[in-house]
Amino acid sequence: MTARRRSRLGVDLGAVFDLVGGVLRWVGLAFIAPTLVALFAGEAIWPWLAAGGAASGTGLLLDRLTHERRADRIGQREGFLVIALVWLLVPVFGALPFVLSGEPQLSAPVDAYFEAMSGFTATGGSVVPSIEELGEATQFWRQLSHWLGGMGIIVLAIAVLPRLRVGGRRLLQSELAGPTELEKFGATIRETARNLWSLYVGLTLVATLVLASVGWLGLDPAMTPWQAFAHASSAMALGGFSPQGESVAAFAPISQWILVVVMVVAGINFLRLFNVIFKQRAKELLRDEEVRLYGGFLLVATALLLAELLRSGDYAGEEAVRQSAFQATSIMTTTGFATADYTLWGSLATVTLLLLMFVGASAGSTGGSIKVVRHLLLFRIVRRDLAQAAHPHVVVPVRKNGIVVDEQALRSTVLFVLLYLFVFALGSLGLVIDAERTGVELSAFDAIGAAASSIGNVGPAFGDAGPYGSFASYSNLSTAILTALMWLGRVEIVPVAVLLTRTFWRP
Amino acid sequence: MTARRRSRLGVDLGAVFDLVGGVLRWVGLAFIAPTLVALFAGEAIWPWLAAGGAASGTGLLLDRLTHERRADRIGQREGFLVIALVWLLVPVFGALPFVLSGEPQLSAPVDAYFEAMSGFTATGGSVVPSIEELGEATQFWRQLSHWLGGMGIIVLAIAVLPRLRVGGRRLLQSELAGPTELEKFGATIRETARNLWSLYVGLTLVATLVLASVGWLGLDPAMTPWQAFAHASSAMALGGFSPQGESVAAFAPISQWILVVVMVVAGINFLRLFNVIFKQRAKELLRDEEVRLYGGFLLVATALLLAELLRSGDYAGEEAVRQSAFQATSIMTTTGFATADYTLWGSLATVTLLLLMFVGASAGSTGGSIKVVRHLLLFRIVRRDLAQAAHPHVVVPVRKNGIVVDEQALRSTVLFVLLYLFVFALGSLGLVIDAERTGVELSAFDAIGAAASSIGNVGPAFGDAGPYGSFASYSNLSTAILTALMWLGRVEIVPVAVLLTRTFWRP
Ligand SMILES: [K+]
Ligand SMILES: [K+]
Incomplete structure (x- = not known):
């Protein structure tokens, strides 16, 4: 049977379902956390138990149907299919409790699925007009889905599932956002995945403690421990969901600055961060070409927004710098937090923010979009090919940090x-076709902005879907288009x- | 001296200036035509004589300074410099008469240079708010600059200048818009250039006669012989200037349909057209993959606009089809004529038209933008590299019309x-920075649209700069940015x- 299916298809579906099943089985456990929150908040717990049961049950069922351990048959193509399916299916179970609990703002399945996809892909766009009216377990689940999806369910699975010893490297390579080097980061691929997750957990704890201390010290009374966790985890995931309708504008300037730092750090390649923190290789970080370009982009973006804000006269002094730095960092790292309604700003800010949606954070971070290393490689490709246009017979390689990048990696970029860009253009066109259809x-x-923000896993866009608005006015089909864009962006x-x-x- | 300059620089500037001088000497002759028009219209002729004299004089001076015949030293790099300089300098002389004649709507040098650049690059965007108030010689010169620039001054130079026997092939290859094959189109490169120009002249004559007959037959009283020539030459150049403020809306439906056909034909690779007309190879045309994709794009674009127009209820029946086909063809082929103010249409039309600005006509046509053959090659590159992602060890070539395209050509694409895309983004940002600066x-x-339209050599954009508006409201610096974009787009x-x-x- 297997042999025949293999010969007919060329892809080992049994191995794929086996692996997806293994992931789903464990995803079910994540629902324990919101169940506890619901319990303490006096909300219904059965929607959370049911969703968790459905996830684990589906996982077990898939396991049964593919009862042999076949993970060693995970090749390149099986890996692609696993990644595509995991990111498609996990939000299905993630959306279940929204529908089951009869949450009025998320009762339509298409809306619930959008919200869960936005959560797990760490996008942060929302169809909920009034965030603060959501139930507490729902609030918590939105933040947790960001955090779980940020560093990635598949990386977590590689860290904990023994069956991923063999196919894991390919999966991790595909899953770790953007082209990056996995070498010398752990003896085994499992150790690498564990190191990544440990660092992620550690940094989230530190960020939560720092934010919570600001609250304890009375510097920002709004920063309760729950808000500290919610925003630290959302920032580490470069997600953007906030339990506050005002987003980060609800907090004091000091909290806003702290979150700028958290976002900047979370936008750096975790392999580099690991070397800095555990191997005292800070110099390596500052010499890294991607880190430099990342810093350069952030500075230029902040300067452009600052020019806009100072000329408009709406802000001055520290506030103008903070508003510029916060919005530039939030959009470029694809977080999506806001401390101001940038849809009211002028064209310079608008174009800057739209372009930033195509920049993204670093490879190997939790961010989305094109990512800085790819921009670096594109610059280098252009420089190389221009040199070749002038000197057709001279062969020049492309280097990154002094090391030659092979042509295969350049072609992948x-x-x-x-x-x-093709999917972005198609998405924009789809949104206006649907808007025309539905009137x-x-x-x-706004259509272009919504498509750019969704495929870049940024979250907020322009117009109705600005940082203080929501995608609630979008039709069902448009919501589905945006959901597909988030999915495509997350799996690259x-x-x-x-x-x-x-x-x-x-x- | 030469040897030393060569060893210091690596580029033979003497040969470059010699060639640019040779081109300018002949460009001066083009001013005879508007001088005659001014004479018959009773307008001042000295601005035209002065500009022509300045062009030829500068050419002669450059010739003197570089008195040896050095065109055989035109290599790859010298060719690039010649192309960049010719397209930068010719509009300087082209703009002179606008300033000298004190034309009130073109008196500022930056505006006059914009208009001349828009003319020679066959862009068709204008800073003139009231076209019909321009003098007759100025009207004529605008149309003539389109026509001369459309098939290209450099191609014309190759056809007539004996000194271009050697370096001509490289120049022609760089100058002929987009990647195309020069083989088997003429025994020598000079013959190829002559064939191109003969075909261009012939088709312009046919188009003029057909349009003029419509006038003579009384089917469209507005179509005088002058209007027939003005619109036929502008359409053949895929330029877009019209002596009518209303553009092609000033004419009867039959004239509009004829111009759709002219634009579609002018947007086909002239090497293919030549084979069809002179070698009866019509089948070859229909089997050509670029021609098919070109037709496909036009049909889809027309259908999208038609959907918008029919739903809005503003047009019905033949008029809806005509308006859709005309605007889709005009923008996609980068002509820029209009029969309606599409800035008043809905988002579906707006996004469609913006995307069309990035499509362009065929390689080897007179159009600008990215061009269909490059889109074809990008599709093929994506398909190939996706296959390679699934099967890393299988090497698949990219084919066009069944023939393998070499990797160098793919990399150039x-x-x-x-x-x-980089220059487009930078241009958009430049426009909003300047708008912020000037208030x-x-x-x-609108900034994005203006940048897209200018670099694509389309002409009209959105907002104030729509087909019935002008770029008059743009500041001097913004006008200069748009001029630079037109120049960059034209030289690719x-x-x-x-x-x-x-x-x-x-x-
Ligand atoms: K995000
Ligand atoms: K044009």
Whole structure:
């Protein structure tokens, strides 16, 4: 049977379902946390138990159907399929409690699925108009889904599931956002995944404690321990959900500055951060070309926003700098927090923020979008090919941090960027076609912004969907388009796009 | 001296100036035509004589300074410099008569240079609010600059200048918009250039006669012989200037349909057209993958606009089809004519038109932008690299019309597209920075549209700069940015971008 299916398909579906099942079984355990919150808050606990049971049950069922341990058959193509399916299915179970609990603002399945996808992909866009009216368990689950999805369910699975010893490297390579080097970061791939998650947990704890201390010291009375955890975990995931309708504007300037630092740190490659913290290699960090370009982008973006704000006269002094730095950092790292309604700012800020949505944070961080290292490589490709245009017979390699980047990696970078821009354009067009169909008022710019923000896993966009608005006015089909864009952005498109090629399914 | 300059610089500036001088000497002759028009219209002729004299004089001076015949020293790099300089300098002389004649709407040098650049690059955007109030010679010169620039001054120079026998092939290859094959189109490169120009002249004559007959037959009383020539030449150049403030809306539906056909034909690769017309190879045209994709894009674009127009209820029946087909063809082929103010249409039309600005016509046509063949190659690159992602060890070539495209050509395509998008983004940002600086009201979308339209050599954009508006409200610096974008778009960026690399100037 297996042999025959293999020969017909070329992809070992049994191994794929086995692995997806293994992940789902464990995802079910995550529902224990919101169940406890519901219990203490006096809310119904059965929706959370049911969703957790459904996830684990589905996982067990898939395990049964594929009772052999086949994870060693996870090749390149099986890996793509696992990644595509995990990120498609986990939000299905994540959305269940929203629907089951009859949460009025999330009762439509398409809305609930959007919210869960936005949560797990650490996007942070919302269809909920009044965040503060959500139940406490729902609030908590939104933040937790960010945090679990930020460093990644698959990385977590590699850290804890023994069956991933063999296929894990390929999975981790595909899953770790952007091209980065896994070498010398752990003796085994499992150790690497564990190191990543330990660092993530550690940094989240530190950020939570620092924010909570600001509250305890009376510097920011609004910063309760729960708010500290909610915002620290959301910032570490570069997610953007906040239990506050005002987002981070609800907190004192000192908390806002702390969150700028948390976002900047979370936007750095975790492999680099690990070396800095555990191996005292701070110099390596400052010499790293991606880190430098990342810093350069942040400074230029902040300066552009500052120019806008100072000329408009709406802000001055420290507040102008803080508003600029916060919004620039939040959008560029693809977090999506806000301390001001930037949809009211001028064209310079608007264009800057739209362009930032295409920048993203570093490879190996929790952020989305194109990512700084790819921009670095594109710059280098352009420089190399221009030199070649002038001197056709001179062969020049592309280097990153002094090391030659192989042509295969350059082609992958170009492939991703082309796919990214193509899906973005198609998404924008889909949104305006649907707006025309349903008669919903949606400007061309707002459609472009919503598509850019969703595929970049940023979250807020422009117009109605600004940082203090929501995607509630979008039709069901548009909501589905945005959900698909978030999914494609999180898996970095290729694992889904290959499924559409004929050669993928051939032996 | 020469040897030393060569060893210091690596680029033979003497040969470059010699060639630029040769081109300018002949460009001066073009001013005879508007001088005659001014004479018959009773307008001052000295501005036209002075400008023509200045062009030819500068050409002769450059010839003197570089008195040896050095065109055989035109290599790859010298070719880039010639192209960059010719397209920068010719509009300088083209703008002179606007300033000298004291034309009130073009008296500022920056505006006059914009208008001349828009003319020669066949862009068709204008800073003139009331076209019909321009003098007759100015009207004529605007149309003539389109027509001369459309097929290209450099192609014309190759056809007529004996000194271009050797370096001509490289120049023609760089100058002929987009990657295309020059083989089997003429025994010598000079014959190729002559064939191109003969075909261009012939098609312009046919289009003029057809349009004029519509006038003679009384089917469209507005279509005088002058209007027929003005619109036929503008359409053949995919330019977009019209002596009518209403553009093509001033004419009857039959004239509009004829112009749709002219634009579609002018947007096809002239090498293919030549084979169809002179070698009866019509089947080859229909089998050509670029032609098919070109047709496909036009049909989809027309359908999207039609959906918008029918739902809005503003148009019905033949008029809805005509308005959709006309605007889709005009924007996609980068012509820029209009039969309606599309800035009043809905978001679906707006996004469609913005995306069309990035499509362009075929390689080897007179159009601008990215061009269909590059989109075809990008699709193929994506398909190939996706197959490679699933099967890392299988090497698959990219084919066009069944023939393998070499990797160098693919890399050039990617290089161009990356540069194009980068310059477009930078241009958009420049426009909003300047709008912020000057306090001019310019929305983010309008800035993006203006940059896209200018670099794509389309012409009209959105907002104030729509098809029935002008760029008059843009500040001097913004006008200069748009002028630079038109220039970069016309030379396809690479010839200018290489000048900024250090290796270009090295021996
Ligand atoms: K986000
Ligand atoms: K044009």
